[in-house]
Amino acid sequence: MPRIDERLQAVTGLAARFQSAVLPHFINGRPAPGVSGATFESLSPIDNSPIGSVDAGSAADIDLACQAAANAFDEWKAMAGGERRRILRKIADAIEANAKEIALIESWDCGQPLKFMSKAAIRGAENFRFFADRAPSARDGLSLPAEQHVNFTQRQPIGPIAVITPWNTPFMLSTWKIAPALAAGCTVVHKPAEWSPYTAMLLAEIAHDAGLPPGVLNCVQGLGGQAGRMLTEHPAIKAVAFIGESLTGRRIIKQGADTLKRVHLELGGKNPVIVFADADLERALDAVVFMIFSLNGERCTSSSRLLIEKSIERRFIDRLIERVSRLKVGNPLDPDTEIGPLIHPEHHEKVCGFFKYAIEDGADIVAGGSPIEGPGNYVQPTVIAGASNRMRIARQEIFGPVLTVIPFAGEDEALRIANETEYGLAGYIWSSDAGRAHRMAQGLDVGMVWVNSENNRHLPSPFGGMKASGIGRDGGDYSFEFYMETKNICVAFDRHRIPRMGAGS
Ligand code: NAD
Numbered sequence: 001m002p003r004i005d006e007r008l009q010a011v012t013g014l015a016a017r018f019q020s021a022v023l024p025h026f027i028n029g030r031p032a033p034g035v036s037g038a039t040f041e042s043l044s045p046i047d048n049s050p051i052g053s054v055d056a057g058s059a060a061d062i063d064l065a066c067q068a069a070a071n072a073f074d075e076w077k078a079m080a081g082g083e084r085r086r087i088l089r090k091i092a093d094a095i096e097a098n099a100k101e102i103a104l105i106e107s108w109d110c111g112q113p114l115k116f117m118s119k120a121a122i123r124g125a126e127n128f129r130f131f132a133d134r135a136p137s138a139r140d141g142l143s144l145p146a147e148q149h150v151n152f153t154q155r156q157p158i159g160p161i162a163v164i165t166p167w168n169t170p171f172m173l174s175t176w177k178i179a180p181a182l183a184a185g186c187t188v189v190h191k192p193a194e195w196s197p198y199t200a201m202l203l204a205e206i207a208h209d210a211g212l213p214p215g216v217l218n219c220v221q222g223l224g225g226q227a228g229r230m231l232t233e234h235p236a237i238k239a240v241a242f243i244g245e246s247l248t249g250r251r252i253i254k255q256g257a258d259t260l261k262r263v264h265l266e267l268g269g270k271n272p273v274i275v276f277a278d279a280d281l282e283r284a285l286d287a288v289v290f291m292i293f294s295l296n297g298e299r300c301t302s303s304s305r306l307l308i309e310k311s312i313e314r315r316f317i318d319r320l321i322e323r324v325s326r327l328k329v330g331n332p333l334d335p336d337t338e339i340g341p342l343i344h345p346e347h348h349e350k351v352c353g354f355f356k357y358a359i360e361d362g363a364d365i366v367a368g369g370s371p372i373e374g375p376g377n378y379v380q381p382t383v384i385a386g387a388s389n390r391m392r393i394a395r396q397e398i399f400g401p402v403l404t405v406i407p408f409a410g411e412d413e414a415l416r417i418a419n420e421t422e423y424g425l426a427g428y429i430w431s432s433d434a435g436r437a438h439r440m441a442q443g444l445d446v447g448m449v450w451v452n453s454e455n456n457r458h459l460p461s462p463f464g465g466m467k468a469s470g471i472g473r474d475g476g477d478y479s480f481e482f483y484m485e486t487k488n489i490c491v492a493f494d495r496h497r498i499p500r501m502g503a504g505s
Pocket of ligand 1: 193267268470
């Protein structure tokens, strides 16, 4: 395993590339410098030093990218599914071949520990391979025979798609949207988050070098309220696949209203993990710690509210504190680091603000609870006990390594607390009583429930949330439902009577 300084050297090599030129857009198969010349600066959360300048997409850039996607659509849509599969598999292979570089850049740009980003890059390749293999059957529909007709459905790609992604695990998340869109036969304009612009460019380059025709995948850099907004308003774009905050999701629906955009929204969460006294508490402890402290807690499916049965509250919290105090916070490029710096000084300030809220609202910080001094956006992994579901730490998405612990007595109370939130993304249940686990799973108002498990992904299964956590599902055929239109074709057997208007009596 190379040591951290070798990793830093590798990053220094990459730094030279990014610092020597402004990061451009990628339009119609090649890098495209911004038309307006406006740029913004990208910082590394490791020490908030500048990584480089990035083109800030203007109306002219967005228009060029959307036109490129519109022009490439007919040919890509008409390509045989088997051929699309071949190209997408080549992209998957190329991602795998470049996984080390992708992980390094992602860690450096986002502050996520390299140990998690290495896996995320490989998962990006898996996303491409999974949807590549489904490209030939994406159009398949149903046969719906009637007495005098046969009806059958088939699907066709909806058109150019805007994919707008956030800064947490940006590479993997973008492949989760882009791979099924391309497999369905859609073309894409991707806008990554302004706080994590780099790996989107790598993906566009990798895909192009692997044989994706020009214009099929375009990437525009820029600020959400400008480039993002213009993209969601552009008439050439037929649907918006969005991952980000619930507030931005609401804006996107409004922005897309005039052009009647189809929208798919994967939004925030305040996910409960409910631990009953009869659970396998060792495994539950592992999962609780993993699901809030991995990926710096900057994870939509993080189990940010621990609902713990009162009879085991003290014992479980003591074990939790022990584990949390041993978590290794540090440079994300260090292979041993478990928690890296938060993405940006603004986000760091937001997360640290919740320590103050916890105290003001009467909760008890039992582990961590402070920023870590020095350069970079580091924060202590934190456990806040004695909380009630009314407190701000229990209601608002913190999106950092901060766990809020709320005690409960009995199933009914656990369910009430779990559902008493505007969000509805995921829920985790820990119990050895199968009946109770089923009852709780039925009762939770969330899109995904895991029983006696951490968030374990299965690509054909639906992924998405209810309530303020989103609209729509990804995964397997659910993704194609979004990226494709269903067409019904009705053919007569030529025997039924057609009303003869104007033919006399
Ligand atoms: P964000 O909503 O601030 O930004 C996401 C993207 O939207 C960025 O690319 C941004 O530039 C763009 N954007 C911002 N305003 C826009 C506008 N008006 N029009 C168009 N685009 C606009 O979110 P974030 O802070 O980057 O990401 C964190 C959020 O993402 C959290 O709430 C998290 O829960 C959520 N998230 C959800 C999932 C999920 O699967 N449900 C997965 C990952 C992250």
